[in-house]
Amino acid sequence: MLVPQFASSVSAAPALSPATQTVVASIGGVITPTATFMVTEITGTKTFGITPALPAGLTMNSTTGVVSGAPSVSLANTTFTIVVSDGSVSALATLSLTVNELTAQQVAVAPTSQAVSGKIGTAMIATSAISAPLITGIKYFSISPKLPNGLTMNSATGVVSGTPVGTASQLIYIIAVSDGVKYGISTLRIAISGPFALSPSTQTVTGQVGKAIVETALLTSTSLAANRTYSISPKLPSGLVLHATKGIVYGTPLVGLASTTFTVTATVGSQTAISTISISIVGAVGAIPQAGNRAGCGAATIGGRLVQSIKPTDAELPSTNFACAVNVGVRARGITVAMATAGVVTNPDVSQYLTTASRVNGGSITKNLVVSSKAGVQRSQFTNLRRGTWFITVRATSATGVLVGTWTSSQFRIG
CATH class of the missing domain: 2.60.40.10 (Immunoglobulins)
Structure with missing residues (x-):
């Protein structure tokens, strides 16, 4: 089938x-x-x-x-x-x-590390800005651990600045910069110390032209390192010297000096401390007759008819090279001030006298009397004065404007 x-x-x-x-x-x-x-x-x-x-x-x-x-x-x-x-x-x-999750890529920054030091109450030198050219996005800076009180960091540049208000040992701080994709790390070492001081903090020196001063004390410090160098401001008068590593002022002054405060600064790196010295230098001994010794000087004569005459005693005149004698002659409507001097050749410390007639109820007149090169008597005249109570002030100054001495008369009536 x-x-x-x-x-x-x-x-x-x-x-x-x-x-x-x-x-x-x-x-x-x-x-x-x-x-x-x-x-x-x-x-x-x-x-x-x-x-x-x-x-x-x-x-x-x-x-x-x-x-x-x-x-x-x-x-x-x-x-x-x-x-x-x-x-x-x-x-x-x-x-x-x-x-x-995204794994950030670390890239290089500059500088990779910095170190700064400062002291309480003094503005610290700001750190350098951190460069991160391989971080192309918007950069944000952070720091860890927390900065000492008074210091801050700029979150856009990484710069640390400010005035510390507390001490800090040498800690290492980590500054990180990132744009969320890439990041970089820089380290910062900060040391903040307390205020620095010198001892003694103040000194006083009184000297005479031509005579060596007693040198100032050796400056010491328990807070500033031993390798200190010293400077002084303003400039010392001619003949005086500051020891650059001991802070001692010594020497023989060659010119007079009205009381002046000098500041001595000790420096170790960026750290400083100060001490002050008050210095005054009077004129040379024996340059002209001193108070109580009129040898070689004439009398401060005025002449003419006087209502009153004011003659300071030797003890009342300044003990520096001021003048041999002073005489204030009071007239009906005027004043004559006579100065007996040894002349600028004998007394180089004084080159002029500023003579001021002052009215107690207000108003004054000042005249400049330049000292002659030879010994003699020089006079300042004040005429047509208003009635009232007056007094005379005489200020002797050097050629450089240094005040050598001042004498003020008793008060008297005009008119």
Whole structure:
């Protein structure tokens, strides 16, 4: 018996190739797009889909099934199912996807380290700005541990500045700069010390022209290092010297000096401390007759008819090279002041006298009497004065304006 034979018409199942793919990415990093699928046994218009939904930043092309983009969130390893269909038949593939947290990249910065020192109450020299050319995003600086009180850091430049209000030992601070993708590290060493002091803090020196002074005390400090150097301001008078490593003032003054305060500064690196010295130098002994010794001087004569005459005793005159004698002659409407001097050749410390007539109820007149080169009597005249109570002040000064001595008369009536 003849049995009929039938040909088989069973077709292959729809399929996607590659059937599985794996992608490992980092937050913000653009992934390599997945492969384009080869589809078999699906002849209609194909549409691709994926489940579950892709993480933010990644997308699928619904025509090709290609996944691309840059993920913005992390994702633990997850298997996604990709489906392609023409509405009648469909095929499946899988995608294994992992998105890792971003790992920042360390880059070089400059300077890599700095060291600064300061003292309480004094503005510290600011640190250098930190340069990070390989960090291209918006930079933000931070520092750890916390800075000493009074110091701050600029979060845009990394510069540390300010005036410390408390001490700090030599701590190492970490300055970090980052734009969220790259970062750099620089170290900063800070040492803040307390106020520095010298002992003695103040001294007084009184001397005479031509005679060596008693040198000042050796300056010491318990807070400033021993390798100190010293400077002084203003400049010392001619003949006096400051020892550069001991802070001692010594020498033989060659000129007179009214009481003046000098500041001695001790320096060790950027650290300083000060002490003051008050110095006054009187005229040379024996340059002209002193009070109580009129040898070689004439009398301070005035002449004419006087209402009153005021003559200071030797003891009332300044004990410096002032004048041999002074005489104030009071007239009906005027005053004559006579000065007996030895002349500037004998007495080089005094070159002029400023003679001031002052009215008790207000008003004054000053005249300048330049000392002659030879001994003699010189006079200042004040005329047509208002009625009232008056007095005379005589100030002797050197050629450089240094005050040598002052004498003030008793009060008297005019008119």
